[in-house]
Amino acid sequence: MAAVAEISVDAAAANKLDSKSKSESEFNVQKLVDMFTKLNPLAKEFIPSSYSHHDHLHQGYHQLPPTNFLGTAADSDHQNNRRRRTNYSQGRRRSNGRVHKGQREDSIRRTVYVSDIDQHVTEERLAALFCTCGQVIDCRICGDPHSVLRFAFVEFADEQGARAALNLGGTVLGYYPVRVLPSKTAILPVNPTFLPRSEDEREMCSRTVYCTNIDKKISQAEVKNFFETACGEVTRLRLLGDHAHSTRIAFVEFAMAESAIVALNCSGMPLGSQPIRVSPSKTPVRPRIPHPTPH
Structure with missing residues (x-):
């Protein structure tokens, strides 16, 4: 108990x-x-630092945009806007890519590939042959001028001209019959701002050659000395290139047009450790405009 x-x-x-x-x-x-x-819900410690005191403090706590785990609503809006801009930019790039691809494919359909070109045939003479098929808007001869293995690309204003040009295969131009086939590539356009703007600049082009495959160890003075020794007086020379490319290029302007013609025969000759390639220039070597010096 x-x-x-x-x-x-x-x-x-x-x-x-x-x-x-x-x-x-x-x-x-x-x-x-x-x-x-x-507690005062409008106190400063209850309002996110990203909001302006003057713009939001008088609105009241419940009228402020809600926050989320990523940060304030303003941060979220910024992220959404940035995402929309990114999506728009990507869409625009894709659209531009499709446009450029379509333009390139159209250019290819209007272009023919010509091979077995005589070393004495010029671009003007080749273009004149194909003008019977339609309007020729560009003509580029490539390859070693000392060889019959030169080839060219001829672009027409429309596809009908390119199809008609295929019938000229076997035509003797110079000493050899040329072969004409549909092209698999488009002609890389020349920047129109570099093309001659006057009769004087066209005359400059006739005295200028375009030289490629230049050894990176070769200086501008050595390039000038090479062409002056073999061809004649050089009045202006522009040597271009950077570390991203294995070789350099140059535009060489001579005092006489005859010197530029002789320079074409230098294609294949060694300059340093590389055999250079020389072709007529489509652009003049304009003098550099000096930048104004600050006072």
Whole structure:
């Protein structure tokens, strides 16, 4: 019996302790509620730093745009705008790529490949042959001028001209019959800003040659000395190239047009460790415009 009474007393004490803890917990929760209700929701510490004090403080806490786990709403809007701009740019690039591809394919259909060209045949003479088929808008002869293995690309204004040009295969031009086939590539256009703008510049082109495959160790003075020794006086020379390319190129302008013709025979001759390639230039070597010096 004493043991039962003892257990009853302990249970009563435990119940009393639980009810006391519960009341203290309720008091603490109520105390927190009272504290939060006294806080000012427009206080500076409740407003994200990305919002202007003057623009947003007067709007009230509940009118501020909600935040997310990536940051403030302004950050989210910025990310969305940037994503839209990126998607637009990518779409525009894809569209431009399709346009350029279509233009290139159209140019290929209007171009023929001509091979077995006599070394004495000029671009003007070759273009004159194909003018009977349609309007020729570009003609490029490539290859070693000392060899019959030269080839050319002839581009017409329309596909009908290119199809008609295929019938000229076997025509003797110079000493050899030329072969004419559909082209698999388009002619790389010359930047129109580089083309001659006047009769004087066209005359400059007749005195200028385009030289490629120049050894990178060769200096401009050495290139000039090479052509002056073999061909005649050089009045202007522009040597171009950078570390991204294995060889360099040059535009060489002579005092006399006859010197430029002689220079074409230098194609295949070694200059340094490389055999150079020389062809007529389609662009003049314009004098450089000096930049104004700051005072």
